[in-house]
Amino acid sequence: MFYTVNMKTIKELHKDDKPREKLVKKGVEALKNDELLSVLIGSGIQGKDVRKLSKEIVGILDESFESLSLEKLLKIHGLGLAKASQILSAIELAKRYTSQSNKKITSAEDVYNELKSFSTKQQEYFLVMTLDGASHIINTRTVFIGTLNQSLVHPREVFADAIADRAAGIIVAHNHPSGTLAASRADIQVTQRLDEVSKLVGIELLDHVILAKDGFYSFTEEGLL
Incomplete structure (x- = not known):
């Protein structure tokens, strides 16, 4: 059987x-x-x-x-x-x-440590980190890959996910493949535009951090935000 x-x-x-x-x-x-x-x-x-x-x-x-x-x-x-x-x-x-x-972001150094893997990329990556009211990371997304300029980094793409996440604030970051630890004119223009939109949508732009192999540049720490 x-x-x-x-x-x-x-x-x-x-x-x-x-x-x-x-x-x-x-x-x-x-x-x-x-x-x-x-x-x-x-x-x-x-x-x-x-x-x-x-x-x-x-x-x-x-x-x-x-x-x-x-x-x-x-x-x-x-x-x-x-x-x-x-x-x-x-x-x-x-x-x-x-x-x-569960990660809490309290400084540009925290941002750099979280996104350090992007500092050695050969292309520019523009990233948006959404945070809750207690500064905990909700999500981190790549919004754009390529040379940074105003026409390509659109506020709608930056803030759409932040609104969906019900974020209290965002931090944007991008890497400099050249290793330069300074903000370019395009970097400053993009940051100013995003800061203006952040006030309209009620989601605070907390910082823009430039990532490089040897360190980082913070718009907030430099008094530009």
Whole structure:
């Protein structure tokens, strides 16, 4: 006699047990941890349906969330490289956003440390960092890549996401591939224009920081904002 292994996918679960339908009906906050994982991985493996597999993974997360590795996930019997990579990537993404949202910016040096990776770029990157009322980072976005000038850096693009983020203030930054730690005429003109618009939309322009390999230049610290 042969036995058929019952390997349920999300589609095969009873309607009331389907995490995806629960997510749509009640919101993602209503899902338990194993249900969130069920949505992420989609199906079970040989000998384990999706919910059983998810609960086993949650057990590993509870024990070693901070030290979770691909090797630890692959120790779960039957969990392959593809699903393990999906889980690890989703967790890392969440960690990065959580870490960013908790960071507080109190000086131009904080901005430089946060965006230091852009200081050695060979092209100019224009970045907008949105902050809440307690000066915590909400988000950081690249708005423009190329030579900085007024016609290319439009206030609408700079403030659109800040409005969507309900930010209290923004800090703009861009790198100087040449390594020059001084504001050009174009830098000053762009900053003045953004400062004017910031007063109209009620979102404060806190600083414009120029990033270079050997340090930074702050418009606020130089008395230009």
